[in-house]
Amino acid sequence: MTDSKSSLDRKECPRRALFYSFFVPLLAEFFTTFLHTFWGSMAGSPSSPTYYKQLNTTVTPQEWAADYLVSGLMPALQAGFSVWMLIVGFFKISVVHFNPAISVGFVVSGDLSWTMFVPYVIMQCLGAILGAFIAQELRGETITPFYINDDANIVAIFFCEVITTGVIMFYALVTVVDKTYDQATGPLAIGMTVFQGILAGKWIGAGCLNPARWMGPALLAGGAAWNYHWVLWLGDCLGGLIFAVFYMTFFAPADRAWILKF
Amino acid sequence: MTDSKSSLDRKECPRRALFYSFFVPLLAEFFTTFLHTFWGSMAGSPSSPTYYKQLNTTVTPQEWAADYLVSGLMPALQAGFSVWMLIVGFFKISVVHFNPAISVGFVVSGDLSWTMFVPYVIMQCLGAILGAFIAQELRGETITPFYINDDANIVAIFFCEVITTGVIMFYALVTVVDKTYDQATGPLAIGMTVFQGILAGKWIGAGCLNPARWMGPALLAGGAAWNYHWVLWLGDCLGGLIFAVFYMTFFAPADRAWILKF
């Protein structure tokens, strides 16, 4: 919803109200998740080797740095910028989530109605599938999905996802729930929680942060890409939920802080 | 046009009106495209090897990372920052396009008059030629143009250009059409659509995004630099057109959204 469209106008015309309450937000979810997945899938390494295990053993400084650059700094900057860009690009159009975990948190905080939750997630998944599909067709090769190896520490990945995705949620709530929030670099900070989350997850094989975005490439790649895929969905959505409760309880503005209700 | 120059002043003096309606915008197009091309041409690699094909076969992680850094991250940051900088530098002087594809989209949205379109593109091309020429003289070597190899996937490059340049257009419209748009990092986000577009195009040989900027070096290099050069013009301008239609139809402010006109 935008300030530039008066509530008066919408009252006058039910068709217009429907347009701005359903069509625009859902199209925005679809398009932003499409772009987020498309950009990431196009920029990703062709071979995308997973070094993190070997790097714990013997590796030259140059190999180490090469991996850190290609599988750490680059995806972290690319995805972090992407999240921020989609938020500010659609700022006057819709509060875009393009992430089921974020939608979970906004349901908790009350900023997204329960009835819109499933449509939101469906549009996110459809957008991610299209983004990965077009990237696959353009590159002429399978888009590398987010692999979880059988011998990875699943428990560590799970908890890392809970914390890092939770922090994204925390920042999203800070800028949305508090109507007085006016920090110009706030949206960039939301994006950079993804930068921090990817770097934080790198050495243990975590850093998904958005299950819909990685469901697209997984669907196209199939097979091992589905290994423990549910861990990403559960961890990320649980992170969104826990940190939304944490924020709403203690840090929300005084008129909305749960702890002050009692 | 700037807020600091009252329309009253211009009405009073036809010469001054002409100055701010024609001379300043056209000089700004020339100067910004010059700077954009000059900065890019000076920063570009002396040898600029095209690795993308070989990298799909056997390559060490270090070679891979070296190429990603030099032909990916660096140009993406350099060009992305450049676009943002030119926008904010001229914010109170003129809505600078320095890109024919963007001028196409602004004609579609109605923010640039048809009569100004050709002069804009001419000034953009002249600026790019001067930028590449001075860079060539200072460096004492030919400036590497945007090559499209005969065995590249032209169709993939074409569609990638349509999408990535279209997204730049989308962001330019978001900040210009919606007069209530007030996100401080919006112009930086426009610039970073170029960052994303260059990384997105890297592995398939796309990432031109601005046909005028690359026409300059192509004119000086000649020969193979003109191979499929029209693909860049057609793809980028078509992207600007399609995404302008897309934005104006669904996402423009309620008073300008085309779909609400019916």
Place this chain on the structure above:
Amino acid sequence: MTDSKSSLDRKECPRRALFYSFFVPLLAEFFTTFLHTFWGSMAGSPSSPTYYKQLNTTVTPQEWAADYLVSGLMPALQAGFSVWMLIVGFFKISVVHFNPAISVGFVVSGDLSWTMFVPYVIMQCLGAILGAFIAQELRGETITPFYINDDANIVAIFFCEVITTGVIMFYALVTVVDKTYDQATGPLAIGMTVFQGILAGKWIGAGCLNPARWMGPALLAGGAAWNYHWVLWLGDCLGGLIFAVFYMTFFAPADRAWILKF
């Protein structure tokens, strides 16, 4: 304290006043220092070799660049972004320090009461310990602390810490003391003083900048991690103190500049 919570509301309810004067600021210190340490500890190199000494002798350009990337640019960007993000994320919640040296300076300037200093530092240390502990559990390896080798130039490290941490303090005061300060990128500039400080300290083995953040990993690693650890505390806190005096004397707004009091 936030603008969105009227002082009226707090007056009405002592319990609420206590909540916003003690509980929220202290929880914010704990949580921000936790996140700062967690992000840094998760992103840090698994082996984290200290090259700086060898690099002064014979080293290939690639080894040099690899080290510069992994132990210079990456931590500088990661930590710099982290500081900025925590500031803007908690902007409407609390003026977060997450650094004892910054708390020292704010006591000097009068923006933190003496009685709150010790609780602040305790919460900062507890947050850092938890952040390092969780990172250690998730990674399954000891988190590399900030080592000071016996043969390092301790005096140089000390003075470097004084200056670089002092500059962080200077920027923190600029944005907090001057109520008219309205630069949108000011908080990002505070964060980037850490970027500059880490790069400045790199070649001599300095760049701690925050003794609490590094106390966490040191506590878990033990042993040599405590070598000259007091230098970090003394240097950073002294830097905070000196630069706070410097700022308050000459550069504070006219109504608070100490030199104009006489």
Place this chain on the structure above:
Amino acid sequence: MTDSKSSLDRKECPRRALFYSFFVPLLAEFFTTFLHTFWGSMAGSPSSPTYYKQLNTTVTPQEWAADYLVSGLMPALQAGFSVWMLIVGFFKISVVHFNPAISVGFVVSGDLSWTMFVPYVIMQCLGAILGAFIAQELRGETITPFYINDDANIVAIFFCEVITTGVIMFYALVTVVDKTYDQATGPLAIGMTVFQGILAGKWIGAGCLNPARWMGPALLAGGAAWNYHWVLWLGDCLGGLIFAVFYMTFFAPADRAWILKF
């Protein structure tokens, strides 16, 4: 001068007026040039090899990338961020130049009085000398100055300095002369003109952009550091002058544009 100090207060007290007209601006010039030089001198490579000539011949991609990272991206980011940070840090204290070329341009535009020009440049040089000196003492080695080799293309370096330093001037004027300028990322864009200037100058050995900042290390290193040092001063100051004339003539706000005076 700051908005927070009313002109009334200063009128009332000649001593206070003197303090804010002379002491604060000059101390700010000294301190910012000190910091700019200190940060750059501390972060610079210990050995700082000049590869640009060899790189035009045979070099592996990795060597190329290593050099681009260490002598291109890193200094460009470091110095670019530094310039932006010093501007926003002192935004409410003084319009800091910390660069003689910028002071030249501000004299041209009329924003710095002739009588203050020499004191400004002196404070800038003193700050740079102290910054380089402290860095030298802390690192225990000579700080690498900005070398111009005898076989470099001096003419190309000269013109490159004119253009790249001129663009910094252009951006400084945009944000200072036009009182309605309100782009939040404007100061960051000024800083990033240095980013672009360093990358633009890299392959031909240019990229000084600030003669005072490099006079400090040159004074300490002596000898070959003074080769063609005057080219830096002449090129940079001429760039500041030419682009100030260019901006003031065509692009300054209507009430100050020189071309509209006739």
